[in-house]
């Protein structure tokens with residue numbers, strides 16, 4: 001922004017010089033009687049200061065939009081995963097931030113080609129501050145290792161919301177207290193996930209379960225309809241260098257409840273493997 005400040009200083013100097021060259025009486029008499037003149041303008045100096053401020057603001061606006069249009073700078077500053085994590089730790093933008101035990105930012109490699117996205121932290125995650133731990137997490141680790149030959153540290157795992165959505169927020173120590181995030185909670189938190197995607201720029205995102213799949217694919221269709229296919233990630237996240245693919249599959253917790261979903265999940269993860277293999281050739 002230093003060039004912007006220099007431009008404004010120069011503009012301010014030019015404007016001051018121009019005003020001094022003008023007939024002060026003319027400025028004074030034309031400005032003071034006006035109904036639109038600000039109430040506190042009662043001298044040429046005040047008028048100059050006010051004019052200077054308005055002109056400077058207009059110039060700043062103009063320069064900002066010109067630079068943005070020319071993509072000299074992104075309106076949103078690029079930040080690292082670490083500083084984003086700090087923001088999440090401090091965040092209380094929705095009620096989930098008040099009742100959570102720990103924020104659950106995300107884990108894995110910032111250079112991951114594969115990203116898993118769930119809906120939100122549950123009981124175990126809230127206690128440990130890490131996504132997909134407990135039995136669901138162990139199953140996800142097993143699927144990654146067996147089919148993709150990848151470990152947790154090779155991929156990136158995150159959730160749409162970073163704090164535990166609870167049925168009863170007053171009892172975070174209670175089991176069976178998990179619920180899906182509400183639409184307004186998702187809306188408040190989505191920019192953290194989108195920033196994670198922008199920083200990591202994976203080849204492929206695998207939404208785990210209906211909530212994550214609907215969110216990433218902007219649809220109301222359920223996971224059993226959406227799974228089994230490869231989609232383009234259509235987002236307005238600025239600065240993405242390539243089209244990210246989305247391959248939705250079942251949430252590991254659903255697999256633990258229903259063994260019949262294993263075959264379809266296996267098929268989906270093989271789609272992921274084919275995609276990663278062809279991307280690395």
Ligand code: SF4
Nearest residue numbers: 091093094097163189
């Ligand atoms: S869920 Fe997201 S928006 Fe809400 S408090 Fe946690 S980090 Fe902030």
